[in-house]
Structures are given as structure tokens and as C-alpha cells.
Amino acid sequence: MARRSSTPSGEEQDFQERILDIDVEEEMQGAFLEYAYSVIYSRALPDARDGLKPVQRRILYGMSELGLRPDRGHVKSSRVVGEVMGKYHPHGDGAIYDALVRMAQPFTMRLPLVDGHGNFGSLDDGPAASRYTEARLAPAALLMTGSLDEETVDFVPNYDDQLLQPGVLPAAYPNLLVNGASGIAVGMATSMPPHNLVEVIGAARHLIANPQCSLDDLMKFVPGPDLPGGGKIVGLEGIRDAYLNGRGTFRTRATTRIENVTPRKKGIVVTELPYLVGPEKVIEKIKDNVQSKKLQGISDVKDLTDRKHGLRLVIEVKNGFNPEAVLEQLYKLTPMEDSFGINNVALVDGQPRTLGLKDLLRVYVDFRTDVVRRRSAYRLRKREERLHLVEGLLIAILDIDEVIQVIRSSEDAAVAKDRLMEVFDLSDPQATYILDLQLRRLTKFSRVELETEKAELERQIEALRAILGDEKLLLKTVSSELADVAKAHGTPRRTVLLESAGTPLTASSPLEVSDDPCWVLLSSTGLMARTTTADPLSNEGGRHKHDAVVATVRTTARGYVGLVTSRGRMIRLSALELPTLPPTNGAPSLSGGAPLAAFVDLPRGEEPLTLVSLREDSPGIALGTALGVVKRVTTDYPGNKDDWEVISLKDGDAVVGAVELTTGQEDLVFLTNVAQLLHFSAAVVRPQGRPAGGMAGIKLAGDERVVFFGAVDPAADNVVVTSAGSSGALPGTEAGSLKVTPYAEYPAKGRATGGVRAHRFLRGEDTLLLAWVGAVPARAAAANGVAVDLPPATGKRDGSGTPAPTPIAAIAPAFPAGPADQEPGAAVPAEAELPPGDGEGE
Template identity: 85%
Template structure:
């Protein structure tokens, strides 16, 4: 037991007297706690299942409607709205009111926002500005919630001080609880409801109206799952069905991502949508923490490139050598890019908290909306009957207006006039009062026509309203039709993708780091580079390709390196791991998906890339030929530097060709071939050239005439089916502007000669031609491409080694043969 002390005042005593009342402490605490719990449950934390609003949200929308803050009017300061709500309807702090106002204005929180906010209403990572800095008005969807309040559609209850009336529930022309969801923590219970798509929810509600005994599976054909404001993906639908059946369940939400090349040398994961209520800063912070703790590997940088124009864009840069798919799976596992949403559909039904499934939620709303439409129809019926009664009396007065005026003029006062009108014309009290208030401008012939038309329209409307109120099916059809109009006017496409299952984790089948598997590194004539996913022989498809030709191909591994040989005699190391990968193909490889060489090597002006070679010692040495006719075989003892010289060039000289001798380091069997600008071809054994170190300047390869230069250097297997391709033109024409003459000759037509000799003629110039603009020798099938990479046709091979060419259809930029190791074409 405990004592409660109260003070009483006797009538004749100035001092207070104490009165002690014995109470039970346990009963007092139970009663106080139950009152508090009931207040929190009913008046704060849980939404009403009918309009889907908590009391504070309902009071905000009602107060804004009373203030006239319609969507077609200007915004007002949020602090004004907060003050009006707090002073009239909500007996709590301004912070709670403003927080509720902000939430109803945030498009990332509400699937269909009810407040149109102007200013900083916050983001997923930052809170809103103070109420004095923001402005608000009702959103178009809020009118659907408040329209009909003046037509006796819902009950009104006193406010906290019994001075004003407020609606106990809003009319709610759409299922707001399912569309916008809800969250709240009460005493001993909580609610957490996911947003849904307006069109889908209304479709399910209309189906329930037409088929009251439908099953949950029937409704889920319309509502397959939540539709979150930020989009994203929902993985696994079993928990959703449980929630729709019992009111409790869960599902996983995933960010929407794509793996793309963010720079020519880097792959990245681009995040465009995040799970519900997850902000990019939260994701970035978690990624950095996991990277620092070494729980997350393969990430080199994270950038938030979100803006108003493009929306969310979070770029996660993946380190070279790591599989982006495996890194993405780690991100799903260790960061909020995959989140769990627990559904707990608790809402107030008849003032009592209940856990509701999908069908129960729709049933409560449909019954409520049906009652709203019925009450609205009854209100409109009363109003139209009252108006019809007045119009009928006015028509009686207009038919004999002169006598009406005489009765009024002859009466002593208004009361007498009203009584005499009622007696003379058999009118009711409202009719007589309305006639006395009649304006003289209504006493025209046209006014009588208007009244008769109004009477006919009122009778028609009354008949329709009575028919609807008398037929439950017609009433439900009206409710369904209004819902369809709402969906048509305010519906939006689904944003969230629903996935039955995430499948097997990528990390279970795909290693995190790229394996050092064999592959090919390819260089095209237009300067694109890429690597294949396997080391399988590259098919040539009969020597034809729709685009580009491969001028360099090296068999290596994914983590290996290749060397780029340039016209200034340098070799630049390139990592195969940094190159984009090409998908497997059944045709001739095309590097249209490759990356430009300039992304990996910054060559100065005047230095051109020639080809790529292997850096492995066992791959064989490299042979170089210069424009001045110098030839050199380079030993394969390459340093570990990023770039180095492989030949010492004289002033003004440049390398015109480089080739890897694949048949042996010491005793190669290939022929080395020079072709000069004056159409001289020299072939001699590669074994005739002694290997030199990188600092060597080479030896004489071909004897040049005065003013001439070598235009081609390469290697040809004398036992292979090879051809020589030459293209002639005028030395005065701009490069690439003149197609010239083109000739293809079997390589066997040219005899071998000794090194440092003059060679034999390989092309006869036509009139106006004085130089070879392009030449090539190699194994068939030979493939040609223009400067833009488009494949060009070559003429058939002829037997005349010194014959003239045929007119070419277009200028040829590069010629190449099949990739070494590939099957030969026909």
C-alpha cells in the first residue's frame, strides 16, 4: 500500500488541509502504464487501416486542406503549417509534427508523396533543413485523401481541447496504407509495412470487389510484391507470400548495379539504385571500413557521382586482376547494398491493433471506401432534394409573379409576408423564405428556363443516387470505377524488379581474382587492344572479317606482359590483365570491343605503334627492319623497365617493321623480307643475321637506290602458302587519298638473294605512278583494311612478279595475315 496526499480547502479556513488516500501502487502503475500504452498505440505510432495514416499525418493533411494549400496555389513556410497543426489539432511538439511533414514529402520514402515540399527536405544521408527554411503545400495525391470531407463522408471528433472538430479518418480515395507503407514503434508492438505500386494495389482491390471470395494467389497476380520508391531488386518471393498470408514475413532487397568499363584500363561496378532507405554515404562508409579491415578485397576507389540530372550513380572501381562479379557478391554480403526488410503489417481496425494479410488489408479498405461513397451519396441526395424543393417553390412564384409581388407589398413585415405566401401559394417555410430573398434579376423569362433545366437535372441526379443507394452492386461498381480513375491519373510504372531467387552466389563458382589462364593479346590496325578469355586457336573465317584486321597477336597468360614495338625502336611493356576481354567468337575476331592503345601508352608525336611481341625468353627473338634498310635480330634478354630501346637508330631513321621469329632463337628458318619504295623485294634467310644486344645498331639488310626507302619489313615461312601484296601510287599525293593500283603475287615467284643486295622488282608502275605506298608479305589468307578499319577486298593472286597492279576500290591502310597458331583459311 502507498499513500497519496491531496490538499483540500475548508470554506472558512485560509490554510490547506491534507487528505491522505491509501491506494495500491501496483494497480496505480498498471493503470498509468495501460493508459500510456493505449495512447501511444492509438494516438501516435500505429496507422489506421482505413486511410493508412497516423494521427499526426492525418492532422497535417487536414490542417493544410483547411488552410487552402492546394497544389495549384503557392507554397507556404513549413513552420506556418507546423504551428497551425500544433495549435489546433496535435498536442505534441513541433519537432514530431515537422518530422511527419518531411516524411510525407520525401520521394525516396513515400511511393506516392502526399506533400509537395520546396527546399531542403533532406536525403537518405542528411536530415532536412529547419522548418523556417522550407515550404510546403499539398501534393496532388493528397487531394485524393481529403476530397469529400465537406460531404459527411467520415465522422468528426473533438480536438484535444474540445474547441474544434477534426476528422477521425480521411476519406482516402486510394489504399494509402499499402501504397505508401508505414513504420512505427508502439508499446509492446510495432509496424513495418512496405510500399507498393498504386496501379497494382488498385487492380487487386477492384478484383476483390468483383470477386469477394478470391484467393491470395488471385490477388498476388495483381500485387506480386512491394514496389519501393528507390527501385532496386527484391530477391526471393517466399517471404513476401508469407507476409501477404499472415501479415509477417521478410524479403531481401538488392541494389541495381551494372559492371562496365569506367576507364579504358579499369572495370567498375556502377550502382544506380540502392535498397529502401539506404543512402550512398552509408554504403561508401561501410565499403571503406571493410576495405581497411581487409574483409573486402579488389576495390581501389569509390566515388559518389550522384546529381540531379542523372540521379544516383555510385562508382566502385575494381582493381585489375579481380573478377567484378565476385567483388559484387562480396559487396552484397558485407555492405548495405543488400538489405533485409521485415514486414509486420500491424494497423488499427475499429480502434484495435491487428496483424493483417494482403486480403484483410484490402477488405478493410474496400469496406471503408464503400461506406464513404455511400455516405457521400446520401449527403448529395439530401442536398439535391433540398435544392429541388426550393426550385419547385421558385417556379411556382415565377408563374404568378405579379400576385407574389402584390402579396409582399401589401404585408406589414417580412414575417407576415412569409405567412401569406405560404397560405396563398401552398409553399413551405424554406420555399417562402427563399422567395423573399429572391433577387429581382431572377424574375426574367430566361431565369424560368434555367430553373426548369435545373429541375430536370436535379431529378435525374436524384434518381441516379437513389438507384445507387438502393443497389449494393451499383454502389460497388461506382467504388471500383473511381479507383480505376485514380490509377489512370496517378499510376506510375513499377520500379522494383522482383526475382524469384538470387541463384548460386558468384563467389562459390567464380574466384575473386582473375586466374593466370592462357590467353591471346591482340592489336588491331586501328589501334585497339584486347585479350581473349582462352588460348584456343583464333579462327580466321576464310580470311574475312567485317571490321578491322589483327596486326599483332601474342599468346600469353592473363597476368602476363607483352611488348609493344614502336617506330622509334622502343619496346613498351603492356599488362594483359589491364586489357578488356573479348567474348568467345566463332568467326574472325573483331576488336570493336577493345580499348584504344592510347589509353595504355602515351606515345609522343611522330612515334607510331608497329606490333606486339612476346617478352618470354623462350618465345624467340625479334627481328627489326628500318627505313634505311638496316636489319637487326634482338636477343630476348629484356630488362624489367616499363620501356627500353631495342635498336640504336641513326638520325632520321625509323623502324618500318618488327616480327617475332617463332621457329627458333638460334637457327630460325624464316625468310626476312624487305620491300622498298621503288618496288624492289629482297628475301634472305633470317639465320644470316647474327643476334645483337639491345644497344646494337643492326647490320645492312638491303641495298637502297638513292632517294629510296624501305616501306615494309617482315618474316615469311618459305614453306608456307604466302603472297606479296603491293600498292602503287604517286609520291605527290596525300597519304590515304589515292587508291592507286593493287597487285597480289605468290611469294614463291621471288627468288632468295643474299643479304645487303638490291633484290628483284616486284611491281611495275603505271603512268602517273612512281612509288609503292604500301607493301606486305606473309602467309595467306591476307586481309586488308582501310584507315577506318573497314575490311577491303584484295584481288586474286597473279603469277607475274613484276607485273602492274589493278585499280583499287579504296585506299588500303594495313594488311595482315592469319594469327600464328590459327588454322589456315582456304
């Protein structure tokens, strides 16, 4: 039996020499730190510049390299996953496909980056497998990847150093704020809600123009998150905390309304749910609470959601239960009210930081400015190179015969190039370009094209040099590009912001809502609410934080008000269904109201005008139409209808203004598009029944139209506000010239006459963009509700205006201060865009 030698061989000695003794604790610490670093920087946290995690960035870049543009067909998602996994992201197909699906879900992203075809899941169900779905880039993704080939960002090696990938995308809009982000790293996490693109870009442009602006200035543009599924955000204190220091919490509520689901039974209809809450989850929770006796008053729950009408969850309420009290219990016991914790953690210069709103915008603006600067430098270099070649080619065309002779007499291309450079004083690139030129380019027409191209290149080079040489012009370019993005891809706000939830009801006291006096308000942006405070607009300095009230009417909590529309209809609205603005020392923002569309569905072309009370002892309402008809309507309102006609309109006519009278002795005022103002006493207009068509109010000529109708107290301090501009401009895009004149400057004339001139048009002006007459102080607001300052009143009734700072969408007065049970003034007429038409009233 052979004996094994006790002396180790050479190989065994080498192996033993390579064994290292390592402390287990040190090894675990090192491995954990490497893992934590990888998760934080390469997986879980977004970059503050483009708002993307590495996997999202690699997916968009991979799809861009595959040419999956919005104007091309979809491809299998598995192909995209394979491409990204093989070239850029070797972390498994599951992680890549999950990220791809999220970027395609409209209920997750406020502005989806992937256009998905197939089953990409819902709030309650997951998506189909990648082999069943198809994808391509969404239009918004082109804004993220645009100008990648113009050296706008740095490229880094991929995982195996075989390819290059962008370290960040150019991002033509603040994607991190618009689409939000969520992720869990090691020792830290990020949770950011989506926002409205138009609002975020507005704040970014304001920061560019005013680098030292405050957080309150920015919150005028971004009052709060805008969730993809809509809903309501209750309580804004946490949002301001998050915008200030990067951390905060807010509550989201479902959007509901109470309807008659059967002739004898009411129900709660849910049309929007909190962020990332599905209807099946709500239904399951409701059933569990009903079975455990925690929730009473519910007889049935039906999910009537479909693709045409969207989410519709109907919760039937038992007879004898107050639907409002049941709704409050649903908010407490089900996901119909949920909380969202904001934690704005993102990577800045490779380091995780917690950022407020201004910090997030500042990081993006600085990054985008650098992108535009690098892009401009690249374009300048390319155009200078092209201009150099064009100049050489023009020299060759001028002496084309000699150029051909030099080339033909040369032994080879190298000699020909050297001789061309020597004879014609050309550079090496110019000579090479001429040698590579096709003979068909050497025509007289080509010379004209080249001279035109040279002039265009010189113009572009001059513009690019100006941008690179002037920091203000560079920032202006960034701001204008952001404005173009907002105009092309912006959508209206979906989420309603509520300052407070108000006083909750309980199911044990279903009749707790008392029939107290209140005011019903309508804002210039179409929000409605009720309040017990008569003047929620009067805060410090008399300025409102957001939006302007254009119609007010006094009623009771269980009472009704009437909404007058441009088609001459009055619609009955219940005050109890409106959100309540609680009384505060300061002014509650009317952003706490709910959209008018939540209570009434107006057909296309029919606009809301004003609110009126339904009191029988009222002197009635006065109406004015686009064709100059005036009518006083008696108060014989039907008690068994929800809407009825208050004037018979001719074809092409529409109501432009309506106002509730208080004494019947007010002045009725017309203003036409050619700036003719007529006012006369309401006493000369006899009241008529609802079917009547009114009588002649103002005399019109040709295609003239009435743009404003209202009523004022002749004893009050009133002003006339007019804004003139061009009829060829797009509505809402021209600021125009603005003029404020004392109402006393305009003499009264008889009914059915032509009036007097109220505004002298300047060159380029031919119409009134907006007109308003009412008591001072007057408040003006832009289309987004932001307050606009009016110029001081002048005594020139037929003078011209001064340039307005921004387009004005509505003007309203302050309504009377004091408790709501005091006698109110007349309802304030709202401005409405008129449908086209012509003709005269009778």
C-alpha cells in the first residue's frame, strides 16, 4: 500500500499561500456597504435632474435606440425587455418589465412616458406577461430623450464596458415633479406625488425670471399635487411643509356626489378614488365593515365602471339614513380617504438629498440651462463647419473649369487635394469635400441654393453666438422652450384642493346638518363652494391667494340656488352638496371648492353665467343677449323641475350676462364688441314670464355683438373696465390694452339706442376682448386664477387703454362683508365666452 508523502507538493504550497484570513465582521460590513451603495445609486432613487431611476432611463434610451417612436408601430414588450437587459440593465427581466409597465399606466403617471398596447394592469389587477403586451414611446418621452445626439449630456459605459449609455436624459420638462417617484433604498426612501405639468412649468419659469422668489410665490403656481386619478386633497398644511423642507403628509379623498339611484332611494356615487386605490379594495372594505356592524346605512354596492364613463362606484343608502353622515363614515373606515406621505429624496450631484419645491425647481433649471448651453455650442460648431464647406464649394463653382482641369491633371486624389488647396487657397476639409462632390451639384441652380444656405447658416450662427454670449438670453430660451412644452402637453388640473374637511357628521346623528344661512360661491376657474363667511376673499392687503369669486348668492345649507347658462336655462343646485369653506381669521382659498362639472353636466357650447337665489320675493333677474335683447324674468319658478328655460332665444343668439335684481331700480348696462356702452334704468323694462323672448335692449349694426351685460346700483361707486385687442388673435393669448373709467362719465340713454363709445382702439385693435361694469374695488384674474392688477381709473370715457401685463379671464367685485344672514347684494355676473352669431334683438 502506497504511503502519502507528508511533504506538500508545489501546487498545494501555492494554494495555501493564496488563502487569506479575513474577519467576518469586516467582510459583512464591506459587503453591506457595497450593496447599500448599489441600491441607493443604481436602483431605488431617482436623479433630481431628469426624475428617472436608472432602469427607467435605460428603458427610454433603449426604446429610443430601437426607433420606437410614437408615429411607428408597437413592438412586443419582451423585445424591449430583452434589449434593455442585454445591453444596459443586467438585473432580471422582472424588474425591467415592472418599470416599463409603470411608465405606461395613466393612473400611476401624470404624464405617461410609454404608450402601451394590451393589458397593462389596473389598480386592482397586475399586467399581462411581456410576451402578450406591446409598447412604444409616448409623445412625452420624446421630450425626455430629445437632443441626445447633440452632446447635451455625458455618456457613461454600460455594465460590461462594451457600449455607452446616457448618465442622465436631457429632460425638456421637470419630470420628477410632474410624474413623482417612489422607491425604497437602504436606510432611506423616496415618495413624491405627481403634479400638473402646466403649474410646474409656470413655477419653473417664474423661478427663472425671479431667482430670489419665495416659496409662497411658487405656490401661487403649484398650490398642491395633481394626482392622475383626480380626487380631493384635504388639508394643505402638510403640503406646504413638504414644499418647504421636503417632508410632509396630506390626505386624499374620493370624489363623490349624492344622487337618486332609484325614485325613492339615494346613493353615494364615487367617480374618483384616492391615488393608487382601486374600486375592488374599497368594495371589499365596505363589505367587511357592514358585516362587522361597524358601518350602517348601506344596502348595496355596485361597480358600474366602464371605459366610456370611467369610474362609477354606486353605494346605495338605506332609507332613513343621512347620506352625508354615511359618507363621513366611509371616509373614516374605508380607503375612500387615504394618507400620502411626501419624502422628497433624490440624487443631486451623486448624493441623496431631501429637497423642497424651490430646491427641486432650482436643480432642474440649472440642469436644463446647462443642456441648452451644450446643445447651442454643439449646433454652433456644426453650423460653422458646414458654413466652412459651403464657402469652399462656392469658390469651386466660381472657377469650376479650372477646378476640373486641376483634378484631371493630377496623378491621384492626394495630389489633386494638395493642388486644390494650393491653387484656390482651400483648407483640407474644403478640398476633400470638393473631391467627394457629385458633378450634378455643379450647376447654376446649386449655386443659388448654396448662397441661400450660406445666408441661413450665418443667421443661425449669429443667433447661437448671442445665446452663448448672453446669460439672460440663454435663460429666456430655456423659459420659452418650457412654455412651448406646457402649451403642447399641458392638461387641466384633476385634483381638487381643500383647505379643510369641515366639521364631520356621524351616522348616529343623521339630521345634524342644520339649515343655517350661508353663501354659495362660484369662482372664475369654475369652482363652487359654500361658506358662512360673507367675504372669504378679504385677506391681508385685500389680495386673494388664488382664484377670484365671480358669482355669489345667499341661501341656506339645505336650500337651493339657480345657475343661469348662456343658452337661457336655469338649473337648480343644492347647497348641501357643495364643499364647505370653514371660517378663518385669514381668507380661505376658493381652491377648496369643487368643479362645477361635479354638480351639473353642461353640453358643449353652453357656458355658466351666474348664480341667483330662488326667492319668490325677489324683483327677478335681468338677462342680456349677444344680439342686444334685454329681459326681466319674473320669479314664477317651477317647483317640480331641476332645470327650465328663462328666455326664448333666436337662432344664433346667446345670453351673455345675467344678474339678480335687489330693488328693480338698478341701471342695466350693455357693452358691445365695438366698445359702445349703453345704460338705462331697469324700471323701463317690464317683467315677463319665462317663455317670453324679451325686448330690444341696445341697437346693433352689422356684425356687432354684445360682450357684457350687467346691472349696477347707480348710487354706488362703479367703474367700467375694458380690454381691447385683435379679433384675429387666439382667445386667451393676447393681453390687449386695459382701461378703467368711472361709470359716472357715461351718460344714460334710452333703451334700444346705440350708446356711447367706451374705448378708443389703437392700431391693431378692432374689438373688445373683455368688458365689465361693477362696484369698486374690482378684482381681475387670469385663466389660472392668479390675481392681475388693474390700472387706476381715468376720466376719459373714450380714451385708449394701456398694455395689460397678462391676458385677463374674469373680473369681479368684492361682495359685502359681514355674516351670511345679513341681506346680500346682487349676485355678481360672471364673464362667459360667447358662441358666434349675428343679428339684432327685438
